[in-house]
Amino acid sequence: MQKEITIYDIAERLGVSATTVSRALNDNPRINKKTREKVHQLAKELGYRHNTLAANLRKQQTKTIGVILHEVNSYFATSVLAGIEKVTTPENFDILITHSAETAEREKANVKNLINKRVDGIIVSLAMHSHDIEHFAPVFDREVPLVFFDRVLQGAECTKVVIDNFQGGYDATNHLIGQGCKKIAHITGDLDLNVYMDRYKGYQKALKDHKIKLNKELVKVCGLNKAETTQAVTEMLEHQPDAFFIPSDFAAAVCMEILHNKGLRIPEDIAVFGFNNDMLSDLITPKLSTIDYPGFLMGEMAAKTLIEQIKLRRKNKNVKDHTIVIPTEIILRESSVRKTAKPKR
Amino acid sequence: MQKEITIYDIAERLGVSATTVSRALNDNPRINKKTREKVHQLAKELGYRHNTLAANLRKQQTKTIGVILHEVNSYFATSVLAGIEKVTTPENFDILITHSAETAEREKANVKNLINKRVDGIIVSLAMHSHDIEHFAPVFDREVPLVFFDRVLQGAECTKVVIDNFQGGYDATNHLIGQGCKKIAHITGDLDLNVYMDRYKGYQKALKDHKIKLNKELVKVCGLNKAETTQAVTEMLEHQPDAFFIPSDFAAAVCMEILHNKGLRIPEDIAVFGFNNDMLSDLITPKLSTIDYPGFLMGEMAAKTLIEQIKLRRKNKNVKDHTIVIPTEIILRESSVRKTAKPKR
DNA sequence: TTGAAAGCGCTAACAT
DNA sequence: ATGTTAGCGCTTTCAA
DSSP states (O other): OOOOOOHHHHHHHHTSOHHHHHHHHTTOTTSOHHHHHHHHHHHHHHTOOOOHHHHHHHHTOOOEEEEEESOOSSHHHHHHHHHHHHHHTTTTOEEEEEEOTTOHHHHHHHHHHHHHTTOSEEEEOOOTTOOOOGGGHHHHHTTOOEEEESSOOTTOOSEEEEEOHHHHHHHHHHHHHHTTOOSEEEEEOOTTSHHHHHHHHHHHHHHHHTTOOOOGGGEEEOOOSHHHHHHHHHHHHTTOOSEEEOSOHHHHHHHHHHHHHTTOOTTTTOEEEOSBOOGGGGTSSSOOBEEEOOHHHHHHHHHHHHHHHHHHHHTTOOOOOOEEEEOOEEEOOTTTOOOSSSOOO | OOOOOOHHHHHHHHTSOHHHHHHHHTTOTTSOHHHHHHHHHHHHHHTOOOOHHHHHHHHTOOOEEEEEESOOSSHHHHHHHHHHHHHHTTTTOEEEEEEOTTOHHHHHHHHHHHHHTTOSEEEEOOOTTOOOOGGGHHHHHTTOOEEEESSOOTTOOSEEEEEOHHHHHHHHHHHHHHTTOOSEEEEEOOTTSHHHHHHHHHHHHHHHHTTOOOOGGGEEEOOOSHHHHHHHHHHHHTTOOSEEEOSSHHHHHHHHHHHHHTTOOTTTTOEEEOSBOOGGGGTSSSOOBEEEOOHHHHHHHHHHHHHHHHHHHHTTOOOOOOEEEEOOEEEOOTTTOOSSSOSOO
């Protein structure tokens, strides 16, 4: 390959200094318009490319935001990313995406990597098996702005963007009870995670409000993947529940398939309620009732908050931690609505 | 924030040179084991972080691969990313993900950005509306290794990783004909894209092999989103097709919903065939027949090929372009298999 | 409006 | 086994 063109090459040919070229290229108003145009012109001719690396080193900022996701393989993840991008793009921030595959180990490596790359800020959703945030110490020490979203550590003092998981769990359960369900099975994920714990608490509160006693046999924690869900649902059926509240649309869909195969009617025999409002919840038959999880909005809020903090920090102003709670919305569809008057179809 | 620790700080405290520190940190064998340990020790104590920026500037390589996706909001996209990551992570490459939202304009901006960032190589899937690769000129000029995957430009001389879309289209159509279908509607995407064009060609070939005349009224191009698909399907129903071959699982699912609402039975009245083997194809009712699109494998192959090229280039060896074709697999499920006819295959 | 000089933090060729 | 020196390409004081 030919050598890369630098501002010095341009400076030399034009008989000006590199400083002038740099300024002209950055459209600094202190540079004569004519000079500026000449520089731009020649740069284009020579195929000059700005070296972001060198500029960043010098400026001590990268205009890059690191994102650590616990998993990328979901509609939710891509929605969040899209939301983040919506606010970062106009602000000229790049995003460096890493994922921790649900392990604390990879999460730690990602933190280190992002710090080494000198990202200006970090947005993170904790891995399933990340039970403390000690490995974020390098971030706190350096006062690199940090925003947690979705999967956060309860109690930790830091900026967070979450949805109201408690309310979501409450609404779902409350609705099922309203449909006449009394034995509502709850198959959920790791309760160390705020998202599942809060939904579980909402489930409990709704039961309590309706004077239904919590039956621990109807609650089962599993990985919510296909295999584990299948097993959990199969086991649970022995207790003859009249509803499943499974706070993951994918797992709820898996559940529905099993019920189909057993010849059980949804929602007449058993009602099913999911969580997330994933694309698939609207495509399966019957359509799945769920709680809308506004990933795009979360991404947007997280990025917005982070960029604010980055700007404050540049001015050496203090950043105060706060928590942003995004409201959820209950989406009622066929899988849980028992038409008292007319049986469906 | 406190000032960042540099190798000079460590060097000073230890009474050695920065070079020694740099070497020690990189585990260069030329450094005395004791010195090395002392350096590592102090680095840890002081909270030293390697400055990747400075190192990259100096080394003239970034160990970063740029990825340009036409869209990130799909199971396919995340599979590809996962595949790419599987090979880049052990090789210590980072990935910088950008997306073009299907516009040539953003694609162009992304190319520029990645070049400015001095990525070592680029993996790209063309945007829907990118009809030439002129904007990749800066990449070619610099001989930055480049691998196209999935959405590629027919004819262009460059390394590509694609699946056998023609065969997929052929197999799907052939199967439908085998099920007794004679009026197979084909609702597809922009035919300027190799993926849709090749599937269409496969469709045509299968018809021809079975002496069925191509009826252009049964072929309709649209954006394959919910709204456009709904309209296309509704219009198409006026021609009374006995099958839909819609090379996108999502669009096929939308189609199925419409058929449901019209009271048409699948596959008895109308068979439906998708493409991609997305997660949802296995969850909807009836389950959707489709062509498996091995995104993970594509990502893996693309990254592998790219890294090979990057390594060759470092040695100033020549890189020769080639095309890797990944075989597809037909997945037969309920939406297309008529039990009365003949058992599958 | 322009330029000279310094330096961001690191690595590598060339000494010793 | 370790050090000296130079330089990657850019921006930013400070001076003219």
